[in-house]
Each structure stands twice: as C-alpha cells, then as structure tokens.
Amino acid sequence: MNNHLENISQTLGISKRRRTTFELEDMDNNQMKLSYKGKANLNTPWFGMYGDKPCALVPAELFEAVINALKNAQKENFELKLERSILQNLPIDFGDVWTVAIEEIKKANYKKEPNLDRVIAKIKKEHPNLFLDMRSLVNKE
Incomplete structure (x- = not known):
C-alpha cells in the first residue's frame, strides 16, 4: 500500500x-x-x-460527517473574521452591526467570501450611528 x-x-x-x-x-x-x-x-x-x-x-455516513465538519469549521472561521472586523470599528451595539452585516452579505449574494473589512466600512459609512465616533469623543474634551 x-x-x-x-x-x-x-x-x-x-x-x-x-x-x-x-x-x-x-x-x-x-x-x-x-x-x-x-x-x-x-x-x-x-x-x-x-x-x-x-x-x-x-462510507456515505462518514463522508457526510466529514463534509458537515468542514462546513461547520468554515462557518466558524467566517464568523470569527466578521466578529474581528466589526470589533475593530468600535460598534455601539455589536448585535445590531452583526445583523446589518449578515443582511448586507446575503443581499449582495457574493460568489466567494466577501472582504469583510469592506463590508463593515460600507455599513459604517451608511449607518454611522451604529459605531462610536472617536473624533467627536476626542473633540468634546
């Protein structure tokens, strides 16, 4: 062998x-x-x-289990990347930004995994109220 x-x-x-x-x-x-x-x-x-x-x-059952494990690992990896991209932009409410991001990704119907930093930047531009504005906080002091 x-x-x-x-x-x-x-x-x-x-x-x-x-x-x-x-x-x-x-x-x-x-x-x-x-x-x-x-x-x-x-x-x-x-x-x-x-x-x-x-x-x-x-065996088909084992093959299915391997495919499901790979899909789950891919999903977890995607979610970790999305979480990192969101947190780097200082969200006011993480859950709200997550929901908007998932909807944006579904709506855009990407052929392959989207650039999550770009997705979050677009959301931040369209919905600035979802994120902390560090400039305005610094200018207040």
Missing part, C-alpha cells in the same frame, strides 16, 4: 490488522473490478490503489 495511505490509515487509528485494502482494475465496457483484502468492514474507510493512484472508499 502507498505510504500516503498508510499514514492516513494510522492517523485515523486503523491498525494494519483491522484495515481493508483494495485494488481497482479497469474491465471492458466501462466496468471496474474491485479486489479487497481484509474484513469487509463498511463502517471504516478502505484504502487502495487504482493503478498508481492512491484512493479511499468512504
């Missing part, structure tokens, strides 16, 4: 004894032959080769 697949398997805690390995071979008429070694455990990933290309077969 390929070293890369060996490392992934070990990282996942799948011992050699419990590991299922496979080989895929092309057949006639757009068919493939799957040959495997080990116990046919459909609850863990299988690791194998398709020619010289390392592959993995993953």
